[in-house]
Amino acid sequence: MKKKIGALFVGALGSISTTVIAGAFAKKLGLMEESYLTTDNDQTLKALNLVPIEDIVFGGWDIVKKDLYTAALEHKVVKEKILEATKNKLQEVVVLAGAATNDGGIIDSFRENAIEAPSRRAITTALINDIEKFKSRHGLDHVIVVNLSSTDKFIQVQGVPEYQSIENFESGLDQDSSRITFGMLYAYAAIMTKSPYVNFTPSVTVDIPALMDLMNQKGVVVAGKDGKTGQTLYKTVIAPMLKARSLKLTGWYSVNILGNKDGEVLNSPENLKTKIETKTGVLSEIMGYDNFDHQVKINYYKPRGDAKEAWDNIDFCGWLGEEMSMKINWVGKDSILAAPLILDLIRLTDFFYQKGEKGVLTQLACYFKSPYNFTNHDFFVQWGTLTDHVSQQYLQQGSAYV
Template identity: 45%
Template sequence: MADNGRTGVAIVGLGGAVATTAVGGVEMMKLGTVGTDGLPLADVPGLVPYTSLVFGGWDVQGDDLAKAAHVHRVLDDRQIEAVGSALGGIEPWAAVADPEYCRNARGTNLVAVAALRDRVAHIVEDLRRFRAEQDLDQVVVVNLASTERWPDLTLPALATAEGFEKALDVDDAAITPGMLYAYAAITEHCPYVNFTPSAAADVPALLELAEQRGVPVAGKDGKTGQTMMKTVLAPAFRSRALTVDGWYSTNILGNRDGEILDDPDSLSSKVQTKGSVLDDILGYEVGDHVVRIDYYRPRGDEKEAWDNIDLTGFLGQRMQIKVDFMARDSVLAAPLVLELVRLVVEAQRRGEGGAQEQLGYFFKAPTTRDGRRPEHALHVQERVLREWISAGAA
């Protein structure tokens, strides 16, 4: 089922920790110095090869990716050295951004235009130039930018495709930069992945548009450490009829993403996508589900997630489980981004547009069609994904 051509990946937030890790990882695969650890679908035949991916994208920080990788310290010294010249050759394009929607993200590599229609045109122009210059068969757009504040989804601007078009005309403040990138991608027939907790394409207006245009759209918020664990453990507690009385989760992280989550507006988007997972899996409301995210510099990109779970079992007796998960956030995230790119390309090949529900496996808050509650249990999501993959192979 493969497509043998070149696939472009245009990343919003190209200079970020996850993006540079994904790009650096593909460069190392080209060198043959890393294996397929962390890549869930390495064994699936027919998807576009990792090494056929060509990267570009936007960032408010203009540094080339070698400089960015040095700052993030996800790749180790020897890895940066090995892929340094490849990374050094990639510079982010000028970004569409607005401190109004993401206070802490700062930078000077910005487009000069302010009107929304002009901003869209700028993004479209970038996508076309990228495709032409790199001789690409297709371009996927991936959102890996800093988390934006949560919009009011009931506004008419976000409720219908038509409303969105009108809102663009009048520079409606309901529209965030993240939505502009998503809109541009959809209108340019580029499959779109939203790995962040920002709303972006996950508003009724843009989902409708993606459906109309037949463009695959996947999101939202990559499911990496703590939430992934929740969607593994909670189904087991349900299976064994252990009632969850409370689940306390705290996260400490010291990278730029953590710094941005120090902004309460951005944080609330994040906490929101983490929130309903438990209740949905368990089938009842967990009275005490607390999620904390704290910026703590000594951790750097090595996030630590500590969970305490209180359970009631037979005879009403109480038990406790503590889980401490220590991992580089970007190392968990980057391979999922690569798989998502390969899967939305495959969806497009199959002519399947709109929200890609079968990709819920990758997300904390899977986008669904018609407002359905998403499935959260990891093993169920995995089965759904594998069945979809097999169906295409047949």
């Protein structure tokens, strides 16, 4: 019998989350003419008979307080016609008080609805309770926890005792160590309830030795990090082409403007640093050298809302050292690009988990800017890794998975 699954979003009232949930409800009402999911359109992935998106039960946490319909209206991403048609269902989605750590940063400044608890240990107890209650209320076999919350401040992992072992992390929870971030609390709760965990944000969460060890101990699967939706997506397609033609990269200047809440948070230098880290790592690995100038700028420009615009100037040399360049102007919609990826990730993560896979799902690297335990950034190598994995492990001679 097919298992019943749910998805709990950290940052459930955010732009991506509301776009995902409104889209899934629109599909259920027959309002979606075409699916933009790779899991629906690629023949290999389609053969897996993944959970229909209409059957996923949604919920989550946030630190702002409003209903999901109002939040979606405010984000101005999903067309009002669709929001009106799905209004009742959107209003029924339960969004619980989030885990906040009172760190005084930009995210803290918009906190309205946080779990009232005396310590980080007590917050994780509340989160574990939330997950178990959600499962039993909806009769779910398991839930997938997806981190879609604001990008957290930059942190160094090396040398911090709480991050290095399960024992240290546990005692950090007991002692309410300020070095344990809110993202780590959700990742810990997911692992402790044996819920697969996906980190779509650039924040450091499960990617510390303590939580990776705990994940292995509990036999949970995880995937991350930082969704590859726009500029880094095409960067990791174009750079392999330059490399394959032996064109020598001398510089890549990338600039972005965006005006949504994500952009507002990234306007804070300590949060921006987390994002820049995941965006800048890709080119030197693909090219095999790093003596070129790679600059990435992200500017908050409110009039744009979710309609992010990116410009790239790529300088390269060819035969006899001749200098040439390429210009790209990408006009994307951040949450519209991200939403189908979230549903693909939920469906595939659920499938691999049900098949008994454990640990980091490296085959999902193509969805991320900075994939855990996967060093090759070439998009088509990553995509081939996923389809090869599926074909070799689960499909026999072109026949569908049963």
